[in-house]
Amino acid sequence: MTTPFKLTIHMVSSLDGLIAKKDNSVSWFDTPDHYEKGAGEPDVAAFLKTIDCYVMGSRTYEHALELSKSYGWAYGDVPTLVVTHRNLPVDRSSIETYSGDLNKLVNERLKPKYKNVWLVGGAMLAKDFIRAKLADDIRLSVLPIILGDGLLFFDHIGQEQALHLKDVTAYKNGMVELWYEIKK
Numbered sequence: 127m128t129t130p131f132k133l134t135i136h137m138v139s140s141l142d143g144l145i146a147k148k149d150n151s152v153s154w155f156d157t158p159d160h161y162e163k164g165a166g167e168p169d170v171a172a173f174l175k176t177i178d179c180y181v182m183g184s185r186t187y188e189h190a191l192e193l194s195k196s197y198g199w200a201y202g203d204v205p206t207l208v209v210t211h212r213n214l215p216v217d218r219s220s221i222e223t224y225s226g227d228l229n230k231l232v233n234e235r236l237k238p239k240y241k242n243v244w245l246v247g248g249a250m251l252a253k254d255f256i257r258a259k260l261a262d263d264i265r266l267s268v269l270p271i272i273l274g275d276g277l278l279f280f281d282h283i284g285q286e287q288a289l290h291l292k293d294v295t296a297y298k299n300g301m302v303e304l305w306y307e308i309k310k
Contacts, residue, residue: 129241133181133232134263135243135252137279141268145249150189159270159300166298178206179240181231184210186247190213205240207231209251232260253283261308264289270300289305 130212137147138155147154172272180201183188199218206221208214209231214223224231236243245255255261266279289306296302 131237131241132245132262133236133243133245133255133260134265135255135261136246136265136267137249137252137281138267138269140271140273140276142272142274143279144292145247145271145279146189146277147273149278150154151194152193154273155269156237157300161296161298164296164298164300168295168297174202174204177242177244180204180206181236181241181243181245181251182206182208183248183251184208184212185215186251187214187221189247193214197247201246207235228254228258228260249277249281251277252279253281256283256287256308257285259308259310263292264304264308266304266306268302268304 137145140154187206187210194200201220203218203220206218208216208221208223209225209228210223211225215222224235245252245261251282252261288309290309292307294302294303295305
């Protein structure tokens with residue numbers, strides 16, 4: 127049996143729904159919190175091997191490039207499509223840019239080649255995928271912090287969207303992962 131195509135929106139946020147500080151720093155990702163009843167750390171390396179393509183917006187890509195100077199390219203050699211109308215620097219063979227219709231991107235470029243695609247940012251692109259009914263799941267990792275100011279994940283999406291909770295996991299570091307199916 128072949129695995130069906132799935133496009134998952136993944137985001138990390140603060141409890142108040144912010145995905146970035148105004149200065150784009152990610153220091154708040156490292157939480158000193160400890161939740162005794164939480165699950166141990168997942169096998170991230172094994173899990174990442176199940177993702178066969180990443181999609182991201184231009185600002186997320188630029189931020190990832192900046193972070194890669196200190197931490198290395200987070201997405202390895204997995205094919206990565208950057209949705210942008212701008213001419214951005216691309217220095218890895220696994221990265222390509224795309225400018226155009228999102229329905230065509232999903233149906234003509236992604237579905238024929240991939241099974242497990244993760245949209246990893248940003249907020250505007252995630253909203254566009256939800257509005258166009260192109261995303262299947264949302265996996266939101268909520269960190270134990272209130273940032274108070276910054277970029278909201280679901281800012282003015284402009285439509286109601288029913289979800290179905292597929293799973294929830296609380297981890298020892300205080301992070302809670304919410305996994306929702308987007309009802310179509």
